[in-house]
Amino acid sequence: xxxxxxxxxxxxxxxxxxxxxxxxxxxxxxxxxxxxxxxxxxxxxxxxxxxxxxxxxxxxxxxxxxxxxxxxxxxxxxxxxxxxxxxxxxxxxxxxxxxxxxxxxxxxxxxxxxxxxxxxxxxxxxxxxxxxxxxxxxxxxxxxxxxxxxxxxxxxxx
Numbered sequence: 001x002x003x004x005x006x007x008x009x010x011x012x013x014x015x016x017x018x019x020x021x022x023x024x025x026x027x028x029x030x031x032x033x034x035x036x037x038x039x040x041x042x043x044x045x046x047x048x049x050x051x052x053x054x055x056x057x058x059x060x061x062x063x064x065x066x067x068x069x070x071x072x073x074x075x076x077x078x079x080x081x082x083x084x085x086x087x088x089x090x091x092x093x094x095x096x097x098x099x100x101x102x103x104x105x106x107x108x109x110x111x112x113x114x115x116x117x118x119x120x121x122x123x124x125x126x127x128x129x130x131x132x133x134x135x136x137x138x139x140x141x142x143x144x145x146x147x148x149x150x151x152x153x154x155x156x157x158x
Contacts, residue, residue: 002073007081010052010156015060018050018055018057018058019062020068020094021040022036022055022059022062022068023062023068023083023087023090023091024089024091024143026038026068026081026083026087026120027083027088027091030071030072030080030081030082030151031080032074032078032079032080032081033052033055033056033059033079033081034078035051036055036059036081037050045080046073047118052059059079059081062081062087063081065086066084066086066087066088067084067086067090068081068083068084068086069081069082069083069084089157102132105129109124109125110123112124130147134135134147
């Protein structure tokens with residue numbers, strides 16, 4: 001059994017969400033462990049970031065598996081990492097499973113629904129349906145404008 005935050009690749013390798021994010025961010029540009037931690041903290045609204053005791057062993061593991069490489073060793077032995085061709089291939093394979101990942105996430109939402117109570121989750125579920133529907137539309141500009149109007153109206157509700 002694979003947990004909600006674990007994903008099995010086509011070759012059967014199990015990857016966690018944090019590993020996937022590290023590969024994803026290194027695909028955009030090489031980064032140090034500190035830069036990755038800072039980016040995750042920013043993406044999580046400064047509310048959460050993995051500890052150094054989580055991220056640095058993870059980077060070591062990804063390097064040992066050949067998914068990332070050390071691009072540069074800077075002052076004070078600061079390593080800058082980059083995604084390897086093997087890492088790109090793993091990330092690409094996972095990207096092809098988007099629908100399955102969305103389905104798995106919806107199961108996770110159901111757990112939150114039970115914990116938080118239906119009244120709060122009704123709104124959350126509606127937001128998720130809007131998100132899923134908007135991602136499928138071809139005219140992204142019209143979708144963005146409609147969502148901006150909706151947000152403006154919601155901000156006016158007291």
